[in-house]
Amino acid sequence: MKKFIAEINVMPLKALLDPQGKAVNLSMHNIGFKTVDNVRIGKHITIEIEALNENIAKEKVDEACKKILSNPIMEYFEFSIKEV
């Protein structure tokens, strides 16, 4: 078994309003970051996973993202995997 680290981003769908991002955007303007726009905030998840090879690890992570780590009604995910 090899060990991999997956770096997963789970972000609010682009079509949806992101209230947390909007609030941070406003706060940034208020403290002087005027050239900032379109702040969006999601989750960054790192996972260690053991698998026979990289393809199996990718399948597992994809399945985990769909089953438990993201809500497809409101979020999309993307991830990368590297061996450690």
Place this chain on the structure above:
Amino acid sequence: MKKFIAEINVMPLKALLDPQGKAVNLSMHNIGFKTVDNVRIGKHITIEIEALNENIAKEKVDEACKKILSNPIMEYFEFSIKEV
């Protein structure tokens, strides 16, 4: 002015317990992902920023991370910037 997109990760410090990550780790084991370990959950933030050049954009994002986007007592941050 050029426009850049910054991709920022704000993660719980490695020395600290991450209760959210621990909970997800346990849930993943419970639904059958037995080879998963060391789940850590932080924030992924994307920001559009206008600046004269990439170095200035980097400085701004670094300053924003320190001032408003992360809590150095509990979190560290890392980011990358690309022009759009």
